[in-house]
Amino acid sequence: MGFAEELRRVTAPVWQAILEHPYLKELAAGTLPRESFRYYVQQDWLYLQEFTRAAALTAARCQDPQEMKFLLNWVEPMVTMESHFHNNNAAELDLDFNNITWEMNEANWAYSRHMLASAHGGSSVEALGALVPCPAVYAHVGAVLAEAQPTDPLYAEWIEFYSVALKGERIELLDGLLDRLAEQARPEELERAKWNYLVSSRYEWLFWDAAYRRLDWSV
16 A cells, blocks of 8 residues: 555545545535635635645655646646636635635635745645645545535536646655655654555645635634
8 A cells, every 4th residue: 555545545534534524525516505606716815825825835845856847837827817717716715815805714824824934844745735735635535526516506516627727646746755755764654654645634634624614713
């Protein structure tokens, strides 16, 4: 079993809980309140800026130039977000991404700080352990929901975007990089990478839960 496969096995219960969350159940059916979806897009826009920074920091830590190039090429489209679902549907959701008037909620802040801390203070495999769950979970969700036929066309477009933009082969490349880095890592680094992967997977659930309930900060 490769390291990436081991991480998937450890986090399988969390991923299943994500699929069972009412946010995704209702999105697939087309019954999710637009207010919750709009709130999710607002938070995800802010999250993706921090994800991009964390990915760039992780790339800078890679010793192999080809691995650095791969990560930079992978994250480059998110620098401008020109072709992203969020940007394409800003008008539909009455959002102006050039004039941000909202702030991160607590789940978003905690998740993004976890990724940035791992990128700043951890080894390459630890940093990647915190980063990969986001695209991997979305690819999984996109694949599972690909046959859904939500009554809301915006939700159908969201599903199509993630089932295409994060096809299996792209995640396989990330998993391959994780496996190669794991072969060079010390046992304690692998344990921290595994913990980072599990924590990020849990934050994925929390991110959608906060959007569903439109949670801001507890205090």
